[in-house]
Amino acid sequence: MTDATNDPTHSGGGRKSLYVQDPRTKRRAAAEKRFRAYGIGAIATGMLFLVVLITSIVWNGIPAFTQTFITVQVALPEEKLDKSGARDLAVMKKVSTFGYAPLVDTALVAALDENGVENPYPKAKRLRALISASAAAQVRDTVLANPDLIGTTQEFRLLASSRVDGYLKGRVSRDSIARDKNIDAEHLDIIDALRTAGLVKRIFNWDFIFGADASESRPESAGIGVSMVGSLFMMLVVLGLSLPIGVAAAIYLEEFASRNRFADIVEVNISNLAAVPSIVFGILGLSIYIQLMHLPSSAPLVGGLVLTLMTLPRIIIPARAALTAVPPSIREAALGVGASKMQTVMHHVLPLAMPGILTGVIIGMAQALGETAPLLLIGMVGFIATNYPENFIEGFMSPNSAMPAQIYEWSKRADPAYYERAWGGIILLLVFLMAMNILAVLLRRRFERRW
Amino acid sequence: MKDNNIEGRLLVDQRDLKFKARDVQVYYGDNHAIKDVSVDILDKTVTAFIGPSGCGKSTFLRCLNRMNDTIPICRVEGDIQLDGEDINAPEVDPVQLRARVGMVFQKPNPFPKSIYDNIAYGPRIHGLARNKAELDEIVEQSLRRGALWDEVKDRLQEPGTGLSGGQQQRLCIARAVATHPEVLLMDEPCSALDPIATAQVEELIDELRQNFSVVIVTHSMQQAARVSQKTAFFHLGNLVEYDDTDTIFTNPQDPRTESYITGRIG
Numbered sequence: 001m002t003d004a005t006n007d008p009t010h011s012g013g014g015r016k017s018l019y020v021q022d023p024r025t026k027r028r029a030a031a032e033k034r035f036r037a038y039g040i041g042a043i044a045t046g047m048l049f050l051v052v053l054i055t056s057i058v059w060n061g062i063p064a065f066t067q068t069f070i071t072v073q074v075a076l077p078e079e080k081l082d083k084s085g086a087r088d089l090a091v092m093k094k095v096s097t098f099g100y101a102p103l104v105d106t107a108l109v110a111a112l113d114e115n116g117v118e119n120p121y122p123k124a125k126r127l128r129a130l131i132s133a134s135a136a137a138q139v140r141d142t143v144l145a146n147p148d149l150i151g152t153t154q155e156f157r158l159l160a161s162s163r164v165d166g167y168l169k170g171r172v173s174r175d176s177i178a179r180d181k182n183i184d185a186e187h188l189d190i191i192d193a194l195r196t197a198g199l200v201k202r203i204f205n206w207d208f209i210f211g212a213d214a215s216e217s218r219p220e221s222a223g224i225g226v227s228m229v230g231s232l233f234m235m236l237v238v239l240g241l242s243l244p245i246g247v248a249a250a251i252y253l254e255e256f257a258s259r260n261r262f263a264d265i266v267e268v269n270i271s272n273l274a275a276v277p278s279i280v281f282g283i284l285g286l287s288i289y290i291q292l293m294h295l296p297s298s299a300p301l302v303g304g305l306v307l308t309l310m311t312l313p314r315i316i317i318p319a320r321a322a323l324t325a326v327p328p329s330i331r332e333a334a335l336g337v338g339a340s341k342m343q344t345v346m347h348h349v350l351p352l353a354m355p356g357i358l359t360g361v362i363i364g365m366a367q368a369l370g371e372t373a374p375l376l377l378i379g380m381v382g383f384i385a386t387n388y389p390e391n392f393i394e395g396f397m398s399p400n401s402a403m404p405a406q407i408y409e410w411s412k413r414a415d416p417a418y419y420e421r422a423w424g425g426i427i428l429l430l431v432f433l434m435a436m437n438i439l440a441v442l443l444r445r446r447f448e449r450r451w
Numbered sequence: 452m453k454d455n456n457i458e459g460r461l462l463v464d465q466r467d468l469k470f471k472a473r474d475v476q477v478y479y480g481d482n483h484a485i486k487d488v489s490v491d492i493l494d495k496t497v498t499a500f501i502g503p504s505g506c507g508k509s510t511f512l513r514c515l516n517r518m519n520d521t522i523p524i525c526r527v528e529g530d531i532q533l534d535g536e537d538i539n540a541p542e543v544d545p546v547q548l549r550a551r552v553g554m555v556f557q558k559p560n561p562f563p564k565s566i567y568d569n570i571a572y573g574p575r576i577h578g579l580a581r582n583k584a585e586l587d588e589i590v591e592q593s594l595r596r597g598a599l600w601d602e603v604k605d606r607l608q609e610p611g612t613g614l615s616g617g618q619q620q621r622l623c624i625a626r627a628v629a630t631h632p633e634v635l636l637m638d639e640p641c642s643a644l645d646p647i648a649t650a651q652v653e654e655l656i657d658e659l660r661q662n663f664s665v666v667i668v669t670h671s672m673q674q675a676a677r678v679s680q681k682t683a684f685f686h687l688g689n690l691v692e693y694d695d696t697d698t699i700f701t702n703p704q705d706p707r708t709e710s711y712i713t714g715r716i717g
Contacts, residue, residue, distance in 0.1 A: 258523060259523055327560075329556065329558055329560035330560060330562065330563075331521070332518070332521075332554075332556055332560065333556070333560040333561070333562060333623070333626075334562070334572075335518065335521060335549065336516070336518070336549060336553065336554035336555075336556065336627065337549070337550075337553065337572060337573035337576075337626060337627065337629075337630055338546050338547070338548075338549040338550035338573060338576065338577060338630055339546070339572075339573075339576055340546045343576055347572070347576075348562060352563065
């Protein structure tokens with residue numbers, strides 16, 4: 001009707017066949033086809049990058065979850081470990097790892113002899129390149145935990161050194177160790193022989209997930225567990241502060257505040273805050289929380305406070321959107337039966353907006369979990385997180401690291417074994433982010449079912 | 452002048468008077484939406500507001516339970532009294548007013564909760580029931596008044612949003628009735644309903660007249676003629692004519708009213 005010129009009876013031209021496309025229709029069809037091709041191309045490119053990303057992360061990171069161990073029989077002679085024979089722990093503790101190291105050396109030599117492996121080293125000490133520097137401490141800890149073991153010979157599964165581990169994982173080759181002072185080709189010969197004998201094994205490494213970070217020279221015993229706890233405590237702070245503050249702010253702005261210039265200014269500023277680079281919040285946290293309020297640096301409490309600042313606008317904006325999306329008819333219905341403004345919001349609007357708000361909160365938390373830059377400035381990077389916090393309060397107050405900070409820290413270290421661990425850490429971080437997103441979806445579904 | 456005009460014409464018995472509005476003005480920002488409206492609304496009577504779109508009939512209706520308070524740019528002037536009390540007095544909490552003046556909206560808007568909770572919500576927040584048994588009683592009574600009880604008595608825990616459109620609107624009427632209001636305001640309650648549901652709601656409105664004063668805004672002149680005893684005709688923010696429904700439809704005084712009911716304007 002409106003397109004009268006296309007109507008043949010009006011245009012005066014002869015009746016056209018439907019089987020023949022006029023040029024205009026052809027152009028429109030071609031434009032649509034082109035647009036579809038662009039769309040498919042864009043999605044394909046995106047998918048390609050995603051596949052490359054996931055593949056490289058998995059490829060590089062999966063080896064971090066296994067670790068090489070060497071099984072040896074370590075004799076624990078009484079005259080070396082507890083001369084008095086009283087099994088008094090205080091006395092036994094005086095024997096340091098230097099007292100235990102020779103026992104491990106002896107055990108290694110014995111293991112080589114037993115399995116008929118040629119030992120090119122006259123000095124047993126040279127065999128220490130095979131095992132982690134923490135092996136002696138491992139034996140000592142076991143003995144102190146169970147003094148009855150003294151005087152017996154026990155089987156220990158000792159952590160192999162990172163070079164040996166790398167050799168089994170293909171990271172270290174005979175060519176690459178040519179100029180490496182830490183390990184010789186002979187060591188690798190020994191490992192090959194012990195592997196045939198079944199004493200060297202690569203097994204799943206729980207210590208990577210639950211263990212603590214280690215010094216630069218012992219990548220084989222470094223784990224992300226303690227910094228995971230740091231992240232957990234930070235997230236508790238973020239959740240505990242940003243959920244109530246963010247939701248209350250969103251409710252006030254959306255439902256109660258009158259629309260005036262002040263409200264406009266607040267609104268613009270919240271939007272701007274969401275776009276402020278996170279490192280700005282880091283330096284703000286440094287100056288306010290640490291320099292002004294003298295809160296402990298490197299503490300998850302401060303990290304959580306800084307990330308709360310960063311997360312708040314990212315929660316307020318989606319929370320407001322979720323509140324706006326609740327149909328006004330619901331508000332009218334509640335007001336119509338005599339509910340107060342507050343009751344209308346709390347009984348009807350907020351429950352309906354909750355799925356949207358929760359999604360915003362969880363996505364805000366996920367962003368905070370992956371945030372590294374502000375942690376740089378409050379000292380949560382570069383700190384070697386060696387101990388689990390002793391209790392709940394310590395968890396907030398004692399220095400710790402966080403998962404992304406730990407990953408950043410590992411990626412800076414020289415040993416390629418740490419590079420592998422950084423990738424492994426990223427896998428864990430992504431697992432947590434995915435778990436949070438799945439939680440968001442589940443919560444949303446659960447709430448929606450209730451209504 | 453206008454006062455005399457209306458009171459002189461209607462000879463209202465003050466005991467039957469529910470709402471008394473005098474010289475009501477409503478502004479939306481700079482827009483003068485309601486001009487000098489004076490009207491008396493009687494108890495146990497259905498009063499219909501008719502008029503073309505945008506004539507201000509819904510706006511005026513919303514003045515009666517102060518729903519216009521929720522619109523920031525809206526300003527109401529003039530005197531509106533419910534049982535002789537000024538509803539716009541500063542000490543009046545609109546929450547209490549709305550418990551006495553219930554409202555039913557154009558589009559059925561049940562809460563996304565169970566049928567039971569939809570009805571029980573009002574009585575709960577106003578503390579009308581001391582225990583569960585009393586609340587059950589109110590719910591049943593309200594659903595009966597809303598002519599919905601027989602259809603839903605076996606599924607009170609199912610969501611109110613799962614009912615058909617007509618049932619939803621009757622649920623909303625039952626919900627409004629549950630707080631024991633004195634006046635029921637209905638803003639085009641049938642405009643989203645099919646003819647059968649409309650007939651049911653109209654029948655219900657006629658029954659409600661025994662207990663409440665009902666004010667209904669409608670686009671349909673037939674509906675006004677069917678359900679109401681009094682009719683007010685609004686045009687461009689003015690109350691043009693207010694009289695017995697029969698008089699309005701058979702012998703209108705104002706030429707504008709006549710034009711509207713004969714279909715020449717609107």
